[in-house]
Amino acid sequence: MFDFDDNHKKTNRLLAILKYGEIFLEEYIEKKHPLVAFQKAEMFAKDFSEKEKIRAHNIAYDKLLSYVETPAFVPESDEEIKFNAIAFLLKLEVDKKENLLNVLKRKHHTLNNIVASTPTEPQNSSVANFPQKSKTTLTSSTLSNGLNLRKPVLGPSILGINLQKDEHVYFIDTSAKLIKKQKVTTRIDYAGITFRLNLTDNLKYRSGSINPKRTIEEKFIVEDTGKFYITDRKLGFIGFKTFTINLNKIVRVSMDYANNYVLIYKENREKPYIIQSINNNEILELL
DSSP: OOOHHHHHHHHHHHHHHHHHHHHHHHHHHHHOOHHHHHHHHHHHTTTOOHHHHHHHHHHHHHHHHHHHTSTTOOOOTTHHHHHHHHHHHTTOOHHHHHHHHHHHHHHHHHHHHHHHHSOOOOOOTTTTTSOOSEEESOOGGGOOHHHHTOOOOSOHHHHTOOOOTTOOEEEEEEEEEEEEEEEEEEEEEEESOEEEEEOSSSOEEEEEOOEEEEEEEEEEEEEEEEEEEEESSEEEEESSSEEEEEGGGEEEEEEETTTTEEEEEETTOSSOEEEEOTTHHHHHHHO
């Protein structure tokens, strides 16, 4: 006799195992940290049996391998170290670990050949190592050679970014800070003439005029933390605060080296958007 409840439970467990792989991959793509991705997936699988965990780990491996083989995956310099850590955390068999590393090596080789075969314009050696402080009138056709040599870093379904057809993401910082310049009262000074009269040991009389004077300064404060991204058509920020700017609407990009901020000036807007990223120089190079 067919047991509907038992079959339903098995289906749910299978879906949960598949979900483990999705959680692991999405977290790794976003954070690029094997342990963080593993811990996030393991929290979801806290009630898994040992047998189910083995299946879940293999699913995570399959999904990661499929992603690595796509054009969206661009390996970082320390990716091999991260993949070795993943193999250890997921307790992968030796052949699966070697397969993952071999695919990574092929991807490195392919990208190196693309870069080597792409002609670049000679640069003035006196300025080549320093990002420009400002540029004017940016459009998708005037993006730097560094962006043109890149491949897209992530897919729209992972990032939650609305992309047009044939639009690609070339840069993302998932922990960028949106900065706001704000007037802040730093001190209150009191001025004026007062006098105090001791009437008795326990009774005192005070009179006069006190004029409080506020000291106000303009300070940079963190307004929000979220994702800052650059595509070949626009840039934007996604957090509690959100904005998007088409590249052809950007009139200037500059660097506040004292505070380590990138200032992005939009057409018909007086105040700049201020971004702080761990990759500020990379943003300047791309724009």
